[in-house]
Amino acid sequence: MKFGNQPSYSLGQRSASTKEALAGEGGNVTLVSQSTLGEINRGRVLQALYDNGPKSRAELARLAGVNRTTITGIVQPMIEEGLLVEGDAVPSDFKGGKPARPIYFNPEAPMLGAVLLLPGRIQTCLVTLSGEIKALTKAEFDPHGDRDMFLTTIKDTLSVTLAQAHQAPFGIGIASGGMIDSDNGVILAVNLAPVLTGLPLVDILQKHFSxxxxxxxxxxxxxxxxxxxxxxxxxxxxAAIYTGEVLGGAFYIDGRVYRGLAGSGGELGHTVVQIDGELCNCGKHGCWETVAALPWLRREAARQGMENPETVTCARLVKGAAEGSEAADGLLDRYTRNVAFGILNLQQTLSLNSYVLHGDIAGGGVDAAERVRQHVERLVRKRPNQEISITVNGIGEGHTALRGAAGLVLSSHLKLVI
Amino acid sequence: MKFGNQPSYSLGQRSASTKEALAGEGGNVTLVSQSTLGEINRGRVLQALYDNGPKSRAELARLAGVNRTTITGIVQPMIEEGLLVEGDAVPSDFKGGKPARPIYFNPEAPMLGAVLLLPGRIQTCLVTLSGEIKALTKAEFDPHGDRDMFLTTIKDTLSVTLAQAHQAPFGIGIASGGMIDSDNGVILAVNLAPVLTGLPLVDILQKHFSxxxxxxxxxxxxxxxxxxxxxxxxxxxxAAIYTGEVLGGAFYIDGRVYRGLAGSGGELGHTVVQIDGELCNCGKHGCWETVAALPWLRREAARQGMENPETVTCARLVKGAAEGSEAADGLLDRYTRNVAFGILNLQQTLSLNSYVLHGDIAGGGVDAAERVRQHVERLVRKRPNQEISITVNGIGEGHTALRGAAGLVLSSHLKLVI
DNA sequence: AGCAGTTTGTTTGTACTTCGCACAAACTTA
DNA sequence: TAAGTTTGTGCGAAGTACAAACAAACTGCT
Incomplete structure (x- = not known):
């Protein structure tokens, strides 16, 4: 399936990107041009719409503390090209005044494609500019199988989804398990799915779908x-923290997604929390993963003689504890404490204060999250005005990941710095 | 067309600060104004001069990929106000052309004041815009003594230094041990110098020296x-890593000093590397500090029956190992390995790749640094193009800290983002 | 010595974007 | 109906980077 001509938006393709212009290049100097200034501010207005929902031009100007004509100068071209749309007038309040017309993302604008790629499973969908998921398609693949067969599967699955878009999407974002080089678009390694190792997936799909x-x-x-x-x-x-067969994390720092070099930041599972601890599959001892991932939980459940230890999860432990099982309660406490150590180390290092849990630990709901938070609070060094928040994402992890994958396209295509 | 109701986040007013304008305020969106654009680019040209040394306007324009008149528009006002100065013409090369006049910081410009405040010791000096240290003054204070006496000491010491400046300095930067709230200018706690705990030193000195x-x-x-x-x-x-009586760190990420909220990032000494390890003075077990700070080294030296264990340092161990002492060599290896775990965790978290050592571990010179690097290399998860550099700063730590303190003023006063 | 070629720094006008002011449109209230 | 208020737009001012042209100051060759 090929898409020929794409819609032309004045925001255009990613060039010497806004992010680089803001940050400078190591050793070289990059100045910010007038046109980059416009891109920065366009992205910021778009983000304000996402953060605040539909708002009138006057309200946006007030929120940002800028001139109304500035906002109009920013949004009008995007309205004209169909990215934004003007809503129905909102009645004025008791003081009178012309009714305001809130602006938001146009439901008729092109969508974003998204792929969630986990060991053995593929999900693809379309995501609208307001975050709705459509045309969800699922498939399975053999993690140890043939690469060509995998590529056929992912292309076919994606084709089914993309066929349901009425216009060429802005692009395709992929969320993948494993070790990723996001600069070069290569999957470096996925221990649980060797078929993906070394796969230059971005190049392949760009060529296939244009x-x-x-x-x-x-x-x-x-x-x-x-x-x-x-x-x-x-x-x-x-920060977002994922626990499951492996552990991982990601940081949103000072208004930007932190990636590290070639996207390598956030490999939290292989930070050491017990120097003389158990051997990890990465080859060293005492990784956080050895005490906070599902394999550890299953081993401990078996050690304690729990029923069906191979199916133990955080959710099951929370349920068991609520039903009065002291074994479940005790194991849950140890598990949440072990998870807390990784978060503690992040807090002492980066002082992020706010952590969103995903994966198995999130399956334990607010009870598990509160236990983790209490463990962290007991361990962390106190500072004034330090309030640590640990929450679970109630939306559902598959949808969150797909939205996030689509959001990657937003970042690059619309200069919207998520 | 109707939009559904969406939650509204409070947004602040437009910020005049360059850093905030670049990054946006938490949840807030801040647009970048024309004048902020000018500030950003001025700061970047100044940083280019620091990074590259004296350069002609034409060369700066080439480095930045911008128009020569842009550079002139940026530097000319700074030349006129005496911050920058035009040097002697440099002879043209064999191709001819008008001789270029390199621009750099004016030696006659005002200086920066700097204070280094460690338990029991104060150093103050002036720092020129090109980084030379002048009028260095030292004093001592009782870490457990009277606050008024401490304030008298620091004011007197600083007065001696500032009296040697021919013009009012741009400002005063303070580098202080302990836990600092850099947003509010307060020393929160210094375990080794309780006299400093809770001291609003910025306010006091601002009022005293105007x-x-x-x-x-x-x-x-x-x-x-x-x-x-x-x-x-x-x-x-x-990253900069400090080892001594306590451990600490600091990060320069994506072209900016990372501070965390209220300056609280970098408390690496209290990350956990041994869950069931020794009790730390912060109240929990297994902090990196319990296995990588000088108290650990002294205890281990005493346990091994080394001579004068209370004076053991990394430098001494390196010397001992070079002279054939197997005990020194063995302890040095354990020490550098323990230091490596903290750096490893940083690398797995942030993927910074480059670490500068300070303090006791730096006293071991390139030998110690290389041992640390090898330990990290053995432990870290391999990725393509990942090269880890661990170096010591050969300039001397006191001078580096004083320059850094002065550099804090540069950042705030000249909008030069160090 | 004179000329062509090259490079630097400056002058002048253009382009991009935000800011400020004024006005018309569209409402509420007395 | 008139006054007051708010929204969105038109127009000119202000700040800053870009582009073209020119003069100054040099090198190398004939």
């Missing part, structure tokens, strides 16, 4: 999803 | 000093 494609690792997609329409919405600083 | 005053914690000043005229010069991402 659409821009971006990729990032799964926790980072969760983070973007949290930030866009989840608990991280409107926040300046927070 | 100069702008900024404060940050010691590792962050080291970082700024590294970035300005040390191994971090021109780098986009690196």
């Amino acid at each position: 659409l821009p494609v971006v990729i990032d690792h799964h926790p980072r997609a969760l983070l973007v999803g949290d930030r866009w329409f989840g608990p991280g919405r409107g926040q300046r600083t927070f | 100069l702008p005053v900024v404060i940050d914690h010691h590792p962050r000043a080291l970082l700024v000093g590294d970035r300005w005229f040390g191994p971090g010069r021109g780098q986009r991402t690196f």
Whole structure:
């Protein structure tokens, strides 16, 4: 399936990107041009719409403390090209005044494609500019199988989804498990799905679909999803933490997704929390993963003689504890404490204060999250005005990851810095 | 067309601060104004001069990929006000052309005041815009003594230094040990110097000297000093690590000093590396500090029956190992390995790749640094293009910290983002 | 010595974007 | 109906980078 001509929006393709212009290049100097200034401010107005919902031009100007004509100069071209749309007038309040016309994302605008790629499972969908998920399609693949067969599967699945878009999407975002080089669009390694190792997936899909494609690792997609329409919405600083067969994390720092070099930041599962601890599959001892991932939970459940230890999850422990099982309560406490150590280390390092849980630990709901938070509070060094928040994302992890994957396209295509 | 109701986040007013304008305020969206654009680019040209040394306007324009008149528009006002100065013409090369006149910081411009405040010791000095340290003055104070006496001492010491400036300095930067709230200019706690605990030092000195005053914690000043005229010069991402009686760190991420909320990032000494480890003076077990700070080294030296264990340092161990002492070599290896765990955790979390060592571990010179690097390399998860550099700062730690303290003033006063 | 070629720094006008002011449109209230 | 209030737009001012042209100051060759 090929998409030919794409809609032309004045925001255009990613060039010497806004992010780079803001940050400068290492050793070289990059100045910010007039046109980049316009891009920065366009992205910021778009983000304000996401964070605050539909708003009139006058209200946006007030919120940002700028001139009304500035806002009009920014949004009018986007209204004309169909990215934004003007809503029905809102009746004036008791003081009178002309009714305001809130502006928001146009439901008729092109959508974003999204792929969630986990060991053995593919999900694809379309995501509207207001975050609705459509045309969800699922497929399975053999994690140890043949690469060509995998590529056929992902292309077919994506084709089914994209066929339901009435216009060429802005692009395709991929959230993938494993170790990702997001700069070069390559899946470096997925221990649980060797078929993906070394796969230059971005290039392959860009060529096949003639659409821009971006990729990032799964926790980072969760983070973007949290930030866009989840608990991280409107926040300046927070982290997403994933626990499951492996552990991972992602950071939103000072209003930007932190990636590290080539997207390598956030490999929290292989930070050491017990120097002389158990051997980890990465080859060293005492990784956080050895005491806070599902394999550890299953081993401990078996050690305690619990029923069906191979199916133990945080959710099951919370349920058991609520039903009075002391074994479940005790194991849950140890598990949440072990999870807390990784979060504690993040807090002492980066002082993010706000953590959104995903994966198995999130399956334990607010009870598990509160236990983790209490463990962290007991351990962390106290400071004035330090309030640590640990929440679970109530939206559902698959949808969050897909939204996040789509959000990756937003970042690159619309200069919207999520 | 109707839009559904969406939650509204409170947004602040437009910020005049360049840093805030670039990043946006938590949940708030701040647009970048024309005048802020000018400030951003002025700061960037100044940083380019620091990173590259004296350069002609034409060369700066080439480095930045911008128009020559843009550079002139930026630097000419600074030349006129005496911040920058035009040097002697440089002879043209074999192709001819008008000789270029390099521009750099004016030696006759005002200086920066700097204070280094460690338990029991005060150092003050002036720092020129090109990083030279002048009028260095030292004093001592009783860490457990009377606050008024401490304030008298620091004011007198600073007065001696400032009396040697021919013009009012741009401001005073303070590098202080302990836990610092850099937003509010308060020293929150210094375990080794209780006289400083709770001291609103910025306010006190601003009132006394009628100069702008900024404060940050010691590792962050080291970082700024590294970035300005040390191994971090021109780098986009690196960390400074301090080992001594306590441990600390600071990060330069994506071209900016990372502070965390109220300056609380970088408390690496209290990350956990051994869940069931020794009790730390912060109240929990297994902090990195319990296995990598000088108290650990002294205890281990005593346990091994080394001579004068209370004076053991990394430098002494390196010397001992070079002279054939297997005990020194063995303890040095354990020490550098323990230090490596904290750096490893940083690398897995933030992927900074470049670490500058300070304090006791730096006293071991390149030998100690190389041992740490090898330990990290053995432990870290491999990725393509990942090269980990661990260096010591050869300039001297006191000078680096003082330069860094002065650099804090540069950041705030000249909108030069170090 | 004179000329062509090259490079630097400056002058002048254009382009991009935000700011400020004024006005018309569209309402509420007395 | 008139006064007051708010929204969105038109127009000119202000700030800053970009582009073209020119003069100054040099090198190398004939």
